[in-house]
Amino acid sequence: MKEAGGLATRKIRLIMGLRRAGITDTRVLGALERIPREAFVPKPFVDQAYEDRTLPIGEGQTISQPQVVALMTQALEIKSSHKVLEIGTGSGYQAAVLSRLARRVYSIERHKLLLVEAEQRFKDLRLTNIHCRYGDGSLGWPEQTDFDRIMVTAAAATLPEALLRQLKDGGILVAPIGSERGDQLLMRYRRHGDEWSEETLGEVRFVPLLPGAVEAPTGRGGAASATDGSASAGPRRRTLA
Numbered sequence: 001m002k003e004a005g006g007l008a009t010r011k012i013r014l015i016m017g018l019r020r021a022g023i024t025d026t027r028v029l030g031a032l033e034r035i036p037r038e039a040f041v042p043k044p045f046v047d048q049a050y051e052d053r054t055l056p057i058g059e060g061q062t063i064s065q066p067q068v069v070a071l072m073t074q075a076l077e078i079k080s081s082h083k084v085l086e087i088g089t090g091s092g093y094q095a096a097v098l099s100r101l102a103r104r105v106y107s108i109e110r111h112k113l114l115l116v117e118a119e120q121r122f123k124d125l126r127l128t129n130i131h132c133r134y135g136d137g138s139l140g141w142p143e144q145t146d147f148d149r150i151m152v153t154a155a156a157a158t159l160p161e162a163l164l165r166q167l168k169d170g171g172i173l174v175a176p177i178g179s180e181r182g183d184q185l186l187m188r189y190r191r192h193g194d195e196w197s198e199e200t201l202g203e204v205r206f207v208p209l210l211p212g213a214v215e216a217p218t219g220r221g222g223a224a225s226a227t228d229g230s231a232s233a234g235p236r237r238r239t240l241a
Contacts, residue, residue, distance in 0.1 A: 007038055010050035014066055017052060023070040027078075031100035032070060037063075039121055040093040059111045059214070061207060063091045064153065068204065075174045075188050075201055076149045078102050085144070085166065087137035087175075087209070088153035092118030095130050098151070105130045106144060108137040110213045135213050140166045147171060154209035155184045167191045174201075180208040 015033055023029060038049035040063055045055045054062040073094075078084065078101040086095050089109035095118070098105045107130060109115040115134050122130050133141060137152070138160045145166045152163065152175035159175055167173050171191050178184030186201040 007046075007050060011037075014050045014052060018067060018070050021067055021070075023067075023074055025074045027101055028070055028074045028097075031073070031097045032066065034100055035093065035096045036125075037066070037093060039125065040091040040096070057091045057114065059114055061090050061111065061114060063093050064206075069094055069097060071201065072151055072153075072174050072186070073097055073101070075186075076151060076172055078149055082148035083144070083146070084149045084151065085141055085147040085163075086151045086153065087140070087163070089115055089118045089132060090153060092121045092130075094151070094153055095132075096122065096125065096127055099127045099130050102149070103129065106133070106141050106147070107131070108133045108135055108141065110135065110137060110210065112213070112215050136211055138162065138209060138211055142166065149173070150175075152176070152209065153206065155180065155204075155206040156209040159187070159189065160209075164189065164191065164196060169193055176204045176206045 011033065015029055018029065018032070038046045041049050041055050042057060048055060052065050052067050054065050057063050078098070080101070080103060082102045084098050084102040084105050086098060086105060086107040089095055089107040091114070095105050095107040109118065109132065112134055115132055119132055138156070140163050146168045147166055148168050148171050150163055150167055150173040155176040155178050157179055159177060163173060169191055173189040175187055176184045177187050184204050184206060186204045188199045188201055190197045
């Protein structure tokens with residue numbers, strides 16, 4: 001009971017910190033408050049669940065720091081009627097937050113073990129509007145398409161056009177773009193027919209978006225994702241090839 005009370009206090013402190021950091025969407029803050037981050041981290045890290053930092057979850061992957069989750073979620077401008085695609089289920093925390101904002105969430109994970117664990121968490125928390133798939137996230141979910149919003153939680157050198165093509169006209173896609181060891185920028189794309197505008201939201205650090213799927217544990221060491229809160233740039237416009 002004492003531990004639960006301590007986590008609740010830390011959660012309140014975290015939410016207040018996110019407000020000060022520029023997260024102003026009350027629906028996003030409410031979703032973060034309702035989802036227990038401690039349920040998505042390994043037991044040795046439960047006491048750090050409400051620190052604004054990344055934590056390892058196995059398979060060389062991490063659960064993103066809350067400020068990054070909040071920033072990316074706010075940038076999507078999600079409505080309750082939206083259908084959202086997430087690339088990179090990981091621990092399931094980001095999908096859980098999205099599920100409190102959207103009508104339906106589709107999430108793809110290339111690590112079988114992580115996906116199995118995430119699906120169990122969704123079941124335990126009774127999050128019934130999340131649909132998961134094991135596979136190559138860079139290909140998206142072609143059978144569905146027409147997503148109102150798409151979020152990519154791993155960094156690609158360039159944005160896979162397959163994802164943009166699955167975005168509904170007028171939709172928004174948020175993704176980190178850049179190499180694993182080089183600079184990465186958090187980008188927001190808006191589709192306008194066969195064109196899209198792009199806007200830089202800041203510098204980030206994510207694990208890479210890799211092709212294919214992983215059946216067995218890889219045994220690789222942990223990686224991190226983080227933001228330094230760099231200033232954003234204005235939107236630019238391009239054409240979908």
